[in-house]
Structure formats: C-alpha cells, structure tokens
Amino acid sequence: MTQARLRVYILSLFLIAALIAVSTFSAFVPTPFTFRVMGVYWLFSLLYYHLRVNSRRGSTSIEYGINYNLSLILFTGPFGLFLFEAVYRLAGYLYKKKTKTDEPDEGIQSFYNVGSFVIQGTAAYYVYQWLLPWFDGNLVAFWLLVFLLIAVTAVLSDLFLLGVFGLLGDIRTRADAAAFLKERSILDMAKTSFSNGLLLLFLEQRNWTAIIGLFVLNYLVSQSYLVKAQIAQDKHERNKYEHMAYTDFLTGLHNRAYMEMKMKELEKTKETIGIVVADIDKFKTINDTYNHSVGDRVIQHFAAALKEKSGPDDILARSGGEEFTMFLRGRSYETCLALVEELRRQVERDTVEAEFRDETKRIAYTASFGLYFFTEQEEVPIEKGYIYADQLLLESKQLGRNRITANAGQQRESG
Numbered sequence: 001m002t003q004a005r006l007r008v009y010i011l012s013l014f015l016i017a018a019l020i021a022v023s024t025f026s027a028f029v030p031t032p033f034t035f036r037v038m039g040v041y042w043l044f045s046l047l048y049y050h051l052r053v054n055s056r057r058g059s060t061s062i063e064y065g066i067n068y069n070l071s072l073i074l075f076t077g078p079f080g081l082f083l084f085e086a087v088y089r090l091a092g093y094l095y096k097k098k099t100k101t102d103e104p105d106e107g108i109q110s111f112y113n114v115g116s117f118v119i120q121g122t123a124a125y126y127v128y129q130w131l132l133p134w135f136d137g138n139l140v141a142f143w144l145l146v147f148l149l150i151a152v153t154a155v156l157s158d159l160f161l162l163g164v165f166g167l168l169g170d171i172r173t174r175a176d177a178a179a180f181l182k183e184r185s186i187l188d189m190a191k192t193s194f195s196n197g198l199l200l201l202f203l204e205q206r207n208w209t210a211i212i213g214l215f216v217l218n219y220l221v222s223q224s225y226l227v228k229a230q231i232a233q234d235k236h237e238r239n240k241y242e243h244m245a246y247t248d249f250l251t252g253l254h255n256r257a258y259m260e261m262k263m264k265e266l267e268k269t270k271e272t273i274g275i276v277v278a279d280i281d282k283f284k285t286i287n288d289t290y291n292h293s294v295g296d297r298v299i300q301h302f303a304a305a306l307k308e309k310s311g312p313d314d315i316l317a318r319s320g321g322e323e324f325t326m327f328l329r330g331r332s333y334e335t336c337l338a339l340v341e342e343l344r345r346q347v348e349r350d351t352v353e354a355e356f357r358d359e360t361k362r363i364a365y366t367a368s369f370g371l372y373f374f375t376e377q378e379e380v381p382i383e384k385g386y387i388y389a390d391q392l393l394l395e396s397k398q399l400g401r402n403r404i405t406a407n408a409g410q411q412r413e414s415g
Helices: 002-023 032-051 069-099 106-135 139-168 174-181 186-205 208-245 256-269 283-289 292-309 333-349 382-398
Strands: 053-057 060-064 273-280 315-318 323-329 351-356 359-364 367-374 404-408 411-414
Touching (some): 002 106, 032 208, 106 139, 186 208, 283 292, 292 333, 333 404
Antiparallel strands (some): 273 323
C-alpha cells in the first residue's frame, strides 16, 4: 500500500511537470543556439555523473551532485528544462541498467527527478520573471535574486523529499522533518548560485569560451574534491580497521597484537621502562560463583583502574584473558613501584557492581602484579623483559596473591 501511494505521488509530480512543459511551450525558442546550449549541458551533466554522491535516509536513496538547472530554465523556459531532464534521466537510467548498478526502483526515481526538478525550476522561473524588472541593471541585486531563486528550489526540493520520506515512514515526526531541513548547506547553495548566475550571464552574452571554461573549471574542482574526499575516506577506513585490529572490545583498551607491535617499536628506542604484568586473583572462582557476564564486569573495572593510573605516554594492553600489561615510560624504579602499589591498594578496597539474578551485587576482588624495570643498559630484548615481568607475576601468585613482586636489575623486592 505504501509503495502504491508513493508511485501515485511521484507520477503526480511527473504529470504536473509534463503539463507545465506543454503549457509553457511558447516560451521555448527552438533556435540552433538553444539546442547547442542544451547539448553542452547534457554533455557536461553526463561527465559529472560519476561525481554524484548517493546518500541513504532509511529506505530512500538521495543523489547529490552539481546542478545547473536554474540557469538552463531561466534561458530555455520550463519546456526546455523538461526536455533536458527527460533525456538526461533516460540516459542515466540506461547507463545504470547496462552497468547493473541500478536500484529496483530506478525507473520511478527517474520520474521523480524529472517531476521535482521541473516543478521547482518552474517556480524559480516565474519568480525570476516577476522580480527581474525591479532587479535589472543592478549587479548586487542580480546576485541576491539568483540566491533567492536557489533558495526557492532548495525549499521545494526538500518539501518534495519530505513527501517521499513521509510516505515511506522514514520521517515520522516534526522534529525529524526539522532536522532534515537543517541539513541544507548555505555554502552549497551559495556555490550553486554563483555557478548558475555566471552561466546565465554567459548564455545571454553567447560567450561560448566562458561557458565551456566554467563547466571545465567546475568539473576539475569537483574531481579534485572527490579525489581528496576519497583519499580521506580510505584513510578513515584504514584507521577504522586498524583500530578494530588493535582494540579489545570488552575493555576498550589495546589488545595483545597492539602490545607486540609497540614492543618492537620500544626495542628501537632503548629507553628505561617499567614493565608491569597484572592479573586478577581467583578470576575463575568469580566466573564459577556468578557467571561470565559478572566476570566481564570485573575485567572492565580492573581495566578502568589500570587506565586511570596510566599516563599519556604509557602503553596499556589486555594481554590475556584477565591479564593486562603496562609499559610505564619516563619513570624511575621507585616511582613505578609506588604507582603499582597504589593501584593494588585501590583494587583491594574497591568493589564492582554487577547484576546477578535480578539483584545488584557488590563484588570484591584483588590483583597480583609483576614489575620488571627494564633499563637502557639491558642486553636482552624487551620481549625478554616482558617474560621476566610475567614470571614475577607468577611469583606473586605463589606467594599468596594480592601483592607485587618487583625486580630492578640485581635488586629484588616484594611488596
């Protein structure tokens, strides 16, 4: 039923546009120059076709691109624009069919584009005819008029789209409609006004050099923008996938793959680093007593405590199930030991709130730590330093848990 109403709505727009075109045929002057102008518009519109950007709102696909319809309708009248849009949309439809990039409702979308563009263009055409005597001869007034006409077409375009969204249920409230209307860019409207205003002036002067030059310039600028946008998009995608590859999604911290990559980088810096391996005590008991969801909350709580104590230059990663590794940079051995002791005490006195069997439980837990102070004079790789820290953690577990076992060169301390 919804699709049927949408088709009636779109075909109504198209029929209104066709009636407008027929009724204004007398304003169309079929001279060789007029057809050459339309041919140039068709040519460059087809060249611009790959520069169009498709965006989706709900189930609706919206196509954005360079639009020179205002200058064309002001020069050829509504019939000229209808003829241009009909041929252009038909060519686009056939191209998408041939390349198999068409959408299931591509045909009805073409009718919508012809209808909506001709109706909104016609409104601008008659506003122009009405106001031109008052604005004629004043260059500033001319540009204000062109911007006003672009604003008229933009408002009508948005209203037509709201009709589509409303029928499809993609916009249900006034707030949704208002948010959509606010998406219209004033800067884009200004650029469209400038291009169409210049084209109209050049058409009236029959200045082919300027007309072709403006089309080519806009194409090159748009192509450059598209390339830069694509590069930025590719970089964003790479960063997103890299973030996914190096992120532990339970805690939001880095994962072991990231830690191993950073260890290779640290190997080259030959700096002094406090390597801390931390592990939640009796974590299996927590899982067995409650469930894995509660266990996850404990892991998240511990991760947050570690992150709170980490500095901007430190490296923190979840290196195992309930095990985490910290690389404390730019600190002395004593400072590292004091930081870890403060962290141990904080974990010992805090509790975790978690839902279990429809009740909020407060769960206490402790953690054990191994600290190996890796100095610039170390003759072993930093991966070995990490293994030493892991062995120190194991000693903490064997000595009763909830403690720190630390090593600074030849010195061994426990806390």
